[in-house]
Amino acid sequence: MNKKFLDLGFQPLANEYLKVFRSNQIKYKLKIYFDTVSKMVSISKRIPSKKMFNAKYPYRSSISRTMRYSFKNLSAEIKKRFKPKIILEIGSNDGALISNFDRNKVIGVEPCKNLASITKKMKYTTYDKYWNFDLARKIKRKYKSIDLIYSANTLTHISNLNDVFKSINHLLSNNGVLIIEDPSLLECIKKNSYDQFYNEHIYIFSAISLKFLLKRFNLEIFDIKSLSTHGGSLRYYIKRCINRDLPISFTVKKQLKKEIKYGLNNYSTYSLFSKRVIKSKKDLLFILSKIKQRKKRILGYGATAKAVTVLNYCNIDKKLISYFTDTTPEKINNFMPGKNIKILRYNKDILKKYDYAFLGAWNFKDEIFKKESEFIKKGGKFITHVPFPRIINK
Numbered sequence: 001m002n003k004k005f006l007d008l009g010f011q012p013l014a015n016e017y018l019k020v021f022r023s024n025q026i027k028y029k030l031k032i033y034f035d036t037v038s039k040m041v042s043i044s045k046r047i048p049s050k051k052m053f054n055a056k057y058p059y060r061s062s063i064s065r066t067m068r069y070s071f072k073n074l075s076a077e078i079k080k081r082f083k084p085k086i087i088l089e090i091g092s093n094d095g096a097l098i099s100n101f102d103r104n105k106v107i108g109v110e111p112c113k114n115l116a117s118i119t120k121k122m123k124y125t126t127y128d129k130y131w132n133f134d135l136a137r138k139i140k141r142k143y144k145s146i147d148l149i150y151s152a153n154t155l156t157h158i159s160n161l162n163d164v165f166k167s168i169n170h171l172l173s174n175n176g177v178l179i180i181e182d183p184s185l186l187e188c189i190k191k192n193s194y195d196q197f198y199n200e201h202i203y204i205f206s207a208i209s210l211k212f213l214l215k216r217f218n219l220e221i222f223d224i225k226s227l228s229t230h231g232g233s234l235r236y237y238i239k240r241c242i243n244r245d246l247p248i249s250f251t252v253k254k255q256l257k258k259e260i261k262y263g264l265n266n267y268s269t270y271s272l273f274s275k276r277v278i279k280s281k282k283d284l285l286f287i288l289s290k291i292k293q294r295k296k297r298i299l300g301y302g303a304t305a306k307a308v309t310v311l312n313y314c315n316i317d318k319k320l321i322s323y324f325t326d327t328t329p330e331k332i333n334n335f336m337p338g339k340n341i342k343i344l345r346y347n348k349d350i351l352k353k354y355d356y357a358f359l360g361a362w363n364f365k366d367e368i369f370k371k372e373s374e375f376i377k378k379g380g381k382f383i384t385h386v387p388f389p390r391i392i393n394k
C-alpha cells in the first residue's frame with residue numbers, strides 16, 4: 001500500500017528556468033509516498049519525460065570538478081575490475097563518463113538533444129533517445145549484447161521501472177554487470193535533505209527497495225559503494241542471479257542492515273522525517289528573516305534543482321534572497337523556477353557585495369568553501385539547511 005508521508009506544496013518543473021519571470025508558471029503538487037510492500041519511496045505526480053528532459057535541459061554533469069573526478073575514478077575502476085568489451089551509458093549527459101573511454105568501446109544514450117549533440121560532436125556514438133524497450137531492441141540488433149551498462153541519476157527519473165529493467169535485461173550479456181548510482185534514501189532521510197524530492201526524482205532508491213525490485217528481473221546486487229556525490233549516493237553493482245562468477249560482497253548485507261536498523265522499512269520513520277522537514281522550513285525562514293531585519297544581503301549560491309524545492313516549499317522570494325549565482329551558462333540571467341529571484345553569472349568577486357550566501361549546492365560544500373576562502377576570511381558566512389538550518393563558516 002502506498003502511504004503519503006510528506007507534502008512539499010506546489011512546485012514548478014525543477015529545471016524550467018524562465019528568461020522572464022511569470023508568477024503563473026505552472027506548478028504541480030509534490031507529495032511523497034512510501035510503499036509498505038516494496039518499500040519504495042516515490043513522488044505521486046508523474047510529469048511526462050518530454051516536458052522535463054528535452055533540448056533545453058540545463059544540467060551538465062561536467063560542470064563541477066567533484067563530478068568530473070568521480071567519473072574519472074569510476075572509469076579507471078571499470079576498466080581494471082570488469083574489462084568490458086563494450087559499455088553502454090543510460091543518461092550520458094555531456095559525456096562526463098564516456099569521454100574517459102575509447103570511442104569504439106562506449107555508447108551513450110541521452111534524450112536531451114542539446115546534451116547528446118555535445119558527445120556526438122566529440123565523435124562518441126550517442127542515441128538521442130529515451131531509454132525504453134524499443135531502443136534496447138535497436139541497440140541489440142547492432143551490438144548483440146552489452147557486458148557493462150552504467151547509469152547515474154537517470155533510472156530514478158523514469159516512471160516505468162518495469163520497462164527500464166526489462167530493457168536492461170534484454171541487452172545485458174549473461175555475465176554482464178549493471179552499475180547504477182543514485183542519491184541514497186538513507187542519507188536523504190538522515191540529512192533531512194527533503195530537497196532531493198522534485199518532479200524529476202520520481203524514486204529515491206534504498207538498497208532495500210532496489211533489492212526487492214531487481215528480484216522480479218532475476219537480477220541481484222553484488223556490491224555497494226557509498227559516495228559523497230549528490231549529498232550522499234550509493235553505487236550498486238548488479239548481476240544476473242544465474243551468474244555465480246561474481247561473489248556477493250559483505251557490503252550488500254552491511255548496507256541492508258544499516259537501512260533496516262534506521263527503520264527505512266517502516267512508515268513511522270518517514271512520518272518522523274516529515275515532522276523534521278516542517279521544522280526545517282520554520283527554522284530556515286527564521287534565520288533568513290533575522291538576517292534581513294539587520295539589512296544584510298544574501299546571495300543564493302548554486303541554482304540547483306534542490307534549491308528550487310526549498311524556495312518553493314518555504315516560499316522564499318527575492319525579499320529574502322536577492323539573487324542566485326551559478327556557473328551553468330543555461331541558467332544565467334534566468335529566474336529560479338517558481339520564484340522572482342534572478343540568477344547572475346558567477347565571477348570570483350560576486351560575493352564581495354554580500355554578507356551571507358545560501359548554499360543551494362550544499363552537496364558541493366567542500367569545493368565551494370575552498371573556492372570562496374577569501375569571502376569566509378573577510379567574515380562572510382554561509383547559510384545551509386542540511387542537516388538542519390544554521391549559519392556556518394567552516
Ligand code: TMP
Pocket residue numbers: 063064065301302303304305306325326327328331346361363364367368371
Ligand atoms: P547539482 O547539485 O544538481 O549537481 O547542481 C549543482 C549546481 O551548482 C550547478 O548548476 C552548478 C552549480 N555550481 C556553481 O555554480 N558553483 C560551484 O562552485 C559548484 C560546485 C556548483
